[in-house]
Amino acid sequence: MQMRNARTAPYLFLAPFVISFLIFGAYPIVRSMILSLYITSGPEAQHFVGLDNYLYLLRDPDFWTAFSNTATFAAGSVALQLPLSLGLAILLNRPDVRGRDVFRFIFFSPNLMGLVFSALLFMLILAPRFGLLNASLHALFGLPLTTRWLSTPELVMPALIMVALWLYTGFNMVYFLAALQSVDGELYEAATIDGAGRWSQFWHVTLPGIKPVLIFVVVLSTIGSFQLFELAFLLLGNSSGPDQAGLTIVMYLYQNGFLGGDLGYAAAIGWTLAGMVLILSLIQLRITGTGKEDR
Amino acid sequence: MADIAFRGVNKIYPNGFQAVHNLDLAIKDGEFLVMVGPSGCGKSTTLRMLAGLEAISSGDLLIDGKRVNDLHPRTRNIAMVFQSYALYPHKTVQGNIEFPLRMAKVPAAEVKARALKVARMLELEPLLQRKPGLLSGGQRQRVAMARALVRDPVAFLMDEPLSNLDAKLRVQMRAEIAALQRRTGTTTVYVTHDQVEAMTMGDRVAVFKDGHLQQADTPQQLFERPLNTFVGSFIGSPSMNLITSRIEPGGDGLTLTLAGERIALGRGLEARFEDPGGAAGLVAQVGLRPEDVVDPHLAGEGQRLHGRVVLTELLGREQMVYLDLHDSTRVVARLHADHRLHAGEEVAIGIDPARLYLFRADGNALSYR
Amino acid sequence: MRRAIVYSLLVVFSIGCLVPIVWLVVSAFKANADFQAYAFVPPVDRLTMANFPSLFKQMPFLRFMVNSFFVAGATVIVQLFFSSLGGFALAKYEFAGKKAIMGVMLATMMIPGPVLLAPMYELIYHLRLIDSHLGLIVPGMVNVFGMFLFRQSMLSVPDEMLQAARMDGCNEFQIFWHVVMPVSRPIVGAFCLIAFMGTWNSFLWPQIILQSSDRFTLPIGLNQMVGVYEADYGAMMAGTLLAVLPVVMLFFLLQKEFIAGLTKGAVKG
Structure with missing residues (x-):
């Protein structure tokens, strides 16, 4: 009896999770693939079109606008956030820094605001005339108060990248700091005795030590950036912004699927996004050489 | 209180490894049995089968004559003390001790009373409200014992309970556990790899090797009448010297040829074999315990061996002397330190034939008397 | 000298992080008329509480708050139970199919969420849960990341402790409930905070599902209000401030656990 108990227990324990996973995780994934082969009008009317959704999508200039906006945002965010958060983490990890926990909390605090509420806040911060950003730039550098960040097409993405920078730099820094702290201190002592300077210590001890976390953060940031929606949608007043400068892939999905009612097309957009993200992640992993060496 | 019996018990893991071979072992009610052997010998597996934590592959496990192979640990009413103590870190000492009673749905008032009684017995009363993290190793050990005792189990299992303590505390706890067991009279099965622990604590000691029970006997019997060379050399420290030799008839009784020297055994062996x-x-294979080596001047004629000292270790009043006989067989002798020996010296050692152990070539001892 | 540079860099970035938050707090107490006049901080005597009554008058803010608490609370509790139990099974038992289950779960973690929007809408539509709170809670029951977080953490609960519990008379569920969960308290705290923040800030799915304003959660409700009362900046900031407070308080309650939980998967995985 005892052995039977211990044998059936794990299945019983997993059952709630696995059953709800099958219904709300696995089934939708499979259903999504099928759905992407249909044109639909709401959940009821469906018409099989094969791969037409994908072919149409590749020819739709709006999709390519969304893609280029999203890619710009992702590239800009990752390129600014990561060096900055790693730099801050390295500064905080210096043994002579006091108040490490306080700084860590301060850097992390924007993240507590959350994406949606940050967007609501930045709607005002970025406003012309009385917005905090323009007022600060005016006070510090004498720039005009009238810069319209969210209604000038060229400034929309820089503005979004800046908000994301404010939101996520501290979040990533927490990961980097934890990784830095887990690097064995004796390695630095050994490197010092072996005659390595600061730069070579960073290159030969720090970087290899935090490499798994570095890759983890890079890949996750890229995947997350490619799913940009809330920030743009809210900041641009539930629209895609001037000249569609704030149209993102997920916003394109939302507009077609839920404002336009074509769930099949939405599924096709979703899988196209998934494919892009997968390819990008694989490229990143290949470049960094993960998986080739054993850790 | 219970009799425990293993009848032809085997343990074979799914990967094909057989951890216990055809074990027959009976443990009497109230007995303190110690299972000892090197790591991987099957002693812990045996204990865990008894606890119900491992399935028995074949054979029968009886408690008070009842087959319990398929009973859940909690219905066997057996308590166990683990090597890591396995105290629940989020519960106080009291919470830990009371936990098995609460799981058995014992009425709350009785739970309190029984926990307090056991806590008093183990001098844990002042610590009842502390969390295990704040206790010393010895205190944790006692909490683990209290948690086991509080249930009034039919048997008490301990898996290397002292191995996490420092040497001094270990000696003290050794005595405490033995005293406690005598007081409660609960059948106890104790697993250790330390033969000193085994010899000092157990009513009987069961020696395991490679999944086979070698011998189960009182400490004295194990020491004086080891059934094979493994038991002979495992029990006792430093280990018994084993020297291959031919036994021949000659003169008055038998003679041995050890490293080219003849030793007259006389009638000394007849009392034991x-x-x-x-x-x-x-x-x-002739077994010679280091402490049985005697002063050559006291030894009889033809009862001496000669060799060259390789190394000596001074241990207060005694010295451990490592010497090579003429055919370079290494022998360890434990001698009085009055006359210190030094490396390179040629010396003689005396042998008392009555204290030799004789094993056949296959390692089994000659039949004892 | 070098230390001075390090500190000034840290302080500059700290200011960058904090100023918008301070500005939010100040703006919540700023009269609408003063937004133009005082871009930074108005004189203290001009600060006002008026934005809060105005907020409650303009929209069912309390309703949004209650809805958000209900949805987030229910989601976290269901997720916690399912994920911890599943994580325990995967951490501490060997059974046929374990590797397959873990492999499938890990694979689905790679698929971005938007892929599921269309089929999930269809599913929820057929379950007749459109425009209901259940339609928010039910798809959120599955938290694969959370389950792996629990598995990772429970791997380090010593086997001997589970065996001791088994000897002490626990059945397998009691082992989980009386021993493993209390020992895993830090990870439970971290999980609750992460899951709560996720649901509290969830926008896209509620935006798709919810239609009636009395079912709106805070993000949806506040965003709608921006469209309707564009000029009432003070009330908007007051609402944002109130919306953020629960997360901040929960964070202060659980911050130690949170940092540990956040980095656990990354550093060890």
Whole structure:
């Protein structure tokens, strides 16, 4: 009896999770693939079109606008956030820094605001005339108060990248700091005795030590950036912004699927996004050489 | 209180490894049995089968004559103390001790009373409200014992309970556990790899090797009448010297040829072995305990061996002398330190034939009387 | 000298992080008329509480708050139970199919969420849960990341402790409930905070599902209000401030656990 108990227990324990996973995780994934082969009008009317959704999508200039906006945002965010958060983490990890926990909390605090509420806040911060950003730039550098960040097409993405920078730099820094702290201190002592300077210590001890976390953060940031929606949608007043400068892939999905009612097309957009993200992640992993060496 | 019996018990893991071979072992009610052996010998597996934490592959496990192979640990009413103590870190000492009673749905008032009684017995009363993290190793050990005792189990299992303590505390706890067991009279099965622990604590000691039970006997019997060379050399420290030799008839009784020197055994062996004469002509392994080496001046004629000292270790009043006989067989002797020996010296050692152990070439001892 | 540079860099970035938050707090107490006049901080005597009554008058803010608490609370509790139990099974038992289950779960973690929007809408539509709170809670029951977080953490609960519990008379569920969960308290705290923040800030799915304003959660409700009362900046900031407070308080309650939980998967995985 005892052995039977211990044998059936794990299945019983997993059952709630696995059953709800099958219904709300696995089934939708499979259903999504099928759905992407249909044109639909709401959940009821469906018409099989094969791969037409994908072919149409590749020819739709709006999709390519969304893609280029999203890619710009992702590239800009990752390129600014990561060096900055790693730099801050390295500064905080210096043994002579006091108040490490306080700084860590301060850097992390924007993240507590959350994406949606940050967007609501930045709607005002970025406003012309009385917005905090323009007022600060005016006070510090004498720039005009009238810069319209969210209604000038060229400034929309820089503005979004800046908000994301404010939101996520501290979040990533927490990961980097934890990784830095887990690097064995004796390695630095050994490197010092072996005659390595600061730069070579960073290159030969720090970087290899935090490499798994570095890759983890890079890949996750890229995947997350490619799913940009809330920030743009809210900041641009539930629209895609001037000249569609704030149209993102997920916003394109939302507009077609839920404002336009074509769930099949939405599924096709979703899988196209998934494919892009997968390819990008694989490229990143290949470049960094993960998986080739054993850790 | 219970009799425990293993009848032809085997343990084979799914990967094909057989951890216990055809074990027959009976443990009497109230007995303190110690299972000892090197790591991987099957002693812990045996204990865990008894606890119900491992399934028995074949054979029967009986508690008070009832087959319990398929019973859940909690219905066997057996308590166990683990090597890591496995105290629940989020519960106080009191919470830990009371936990098995609460799981058994014992009424709350009785739970309190029984926990308090056991806590008093183990002098844990002042610590009842502390969390295990704040206790010393010895205190944690006692909490683990209290948690086991509080249930009034039919048997008490301990898996290397002292191995996480420092040497001094270990000696103290050794005595405490033994005293506690005598007081409660609960059948106890104790697993250790330390033969000193085994010899000092157990009513009986079961020696395991490679999944086979070698011998289960009182400490004295194990020491004086080891059934094979493994038991002979495992029990006692430093280990018994084993020297291959031929036994021949000669003169008054038998003679041995050890490292080219002849040793007259005389009649000394007859008190211990059934038929020493029958061993004539055998190639044997002769066991000589280091502490049985005697002053050569006291030894009889033809009862000396000669060799060269390789190394000595001074241990207060005694010295451990490592020497090579003429055929470079290494022998360890434990001698009085009055006359210190030094490396390179040629010395003689005396042998008392009555204290030699004789094993056949296959490692089994000659039949004891 | 070098230390001075390090500190000034840290302080500059700290200011960058904090100023918008301070500005939010100040703006919540700023009269609408003063937004133009005082871009930074108005004189203290001009600060006002008026934005809060105005907020409650303009929209069912309390309703949004209650809805958000209900949805987030229910989601976290269901997720916690399912994920911890599943994580325990995967951490501490060997059974046929374990590797397959873990492999499938890990694979689905790679698929971005938007892929599921269309089929999930269809599913929820057929379950007749459109425009209901259940339609928010039910798809959120599955938290694969959370389950792996629990598995990772429970791997380090010593086997001997589970065996001791088994000897002490626990059945397998009691082992989980009386021993493993209390020992895993830090990870439970971290999980609750992460899951709560996720649901509290969830926008896209509620935006798709919810239609009636009395079912709106805070993000949806506040965003709608921006469209309707564009000029009432003070009330908007007051609402944002109130919306953020629960997360901040929960964070202060659980921050130690949170940092540990956040980095656990990354550093060890």
